[in-house]
Amino acid sequence: MSFDRDAPGAEHAEERARAALAAGDANLATTLVLRTYGPEVQAFLWSLHRDEGDAAEVFAMFAEAIWKATSTFEGRSSVRTWTYAVARRTSLRYRRDRRRREARFQPFPDDPALAEVEAKVRTETLTALRTEQRSRLLALRESLPPDEQTLLMLRVDRKLAWNDLVAVMHDEAEPPPSGDALKREAARLRKRFQTIKDKLREAARQAGLLDAAGT
Numbered sequence: 001m002s003f004d005r006d007a008p009g010a011e012h013a014e015e016r017a018r019a020a021l022a023a024g025d026a027n028l029a030t031t032l033v034l035r036t037y038g039p040e041v042q043a044f045l046w047s048l049h050r051d052e053g054d055a056a057e058v059f060a061m062f063a064e065a066i067w068k069a070t071s072t073f074e075g076r077s078s079v080r081t082w083t084y085a086v087a088r089r090t091s092l093r094y095r096r097d098r099r100r101r102e103a104r105f106q107p108f109p110d111d112p113a114l115a116e117v118e119a120k121v122r123t124e125t126l127t128a129l130r131t132e133q134r135s136r137l138l139a140l141r142e143s144l145p146p147d148e149q150t151l152l153m154l155r156v157d158r159k160l161a162w163n164d165l166v167a168v169m170h171d172e173a174e175p176p177p178s179g180d181a182l183k184r185e186a187a188r189l190r191k192r193f194q195t196i197k198d199k200l201r202e203a204a205r206q207a208g209l210l211d212a213a214g215t
Contacts, residue, residue, distance in 0.1 A: 017079040026070040031117050033066050037083045038121035040158065044084070046126070047153060048091055048146055056122055062090040063118040076176070081164040088150055088168055095146065140203050148196045155193055162186040 013036040020029035041062065046055040065086050073082055141149060147169075154160045154168060166185045170176055177185050 014079055018075065021070055021073040021079065022075070024071060026067055027111065027114060029070045029073075030063070030067040030114060033079065033083055034063060034117050034121050037080055038063075038118075039125045041083060041087045042122055042125040044087060044153060044158070045091060047142075048149055049094075050142065052126060054094070056126065058091055058094045059122050060118060061094060062087050063114075065090050067114065077164060077167045081160060081167055084154060084158070084160070085168040085172075089172055091146070091150075140200060140207065143203070144196065144200070148192075151189065151193055152196055152200070162190060165189050 013032065017029060017032040017036060020032055038059075042055070042059050045058050045062065046052075049055045049058055066083065069086055073079070077085075141152065144152065151165065151169065154165060160168065163182060163186055166182060166189060167176060169189065170185070176182075
């Protein structure tokens with residue numbers, strides 16, 4: 001499944017989401033974010049977690065995290081980049097929680113309309129993902145640690161710029177880097193990305209998939 005960020009209407013959707021965030025309209029902003037970026041984020045989370053139940057639960061958590069975080073959007077990055085940052089933090093938080101919840105997470109208990117949007121995006125995307133055949137190269141990707149998978153997918157599949165990747169990958173406990181610090185962190189991520197590609201290429205060579213590994 002591919003997601004064309006340059007498709008007709010994509011720029012308008014980004015502008016509408018940004019305007020809703022600036023206006024502080026959490027319900028509208030969340031609806032627009034889910035409809036615009038929900039499918040690609042669901043695919044991203046599914047690639048990281050693989051278990052369908054886990055991926056669905058993380059997506060539900062992500063949807064509520066977007067709703068709760070709308071007031072924190074400061075406009076320093078695109079809405080798409082900010083959305084991936086929220087998705088990554090949600091995935092990490094889920095992984096850190098070693099206890100299995102007794103009941104599946106139910107977002108927006110007091111707002112059926114938002115819950116319906118989240119469920120529709122999640123179920124439709126998962127249906128499409130089930131029809132895709134997992135390639136041998138994808139299996140190699142899945143053998144990488146989650147953070148390396150994240151960097152590889154966001155750079156190769158989602159084509160995020162290096163500065164945007166810094167915004168997504170930085171520790172939320174620290175202020176986002178800027179100026180020379182931003183340049184250094186972008187350079188560090190580029191070097192790490194190259195190391196990951198080299199590791200994946202060697203694994204592909206050993207598996208007889210050298211041509212497919214030219215990412």
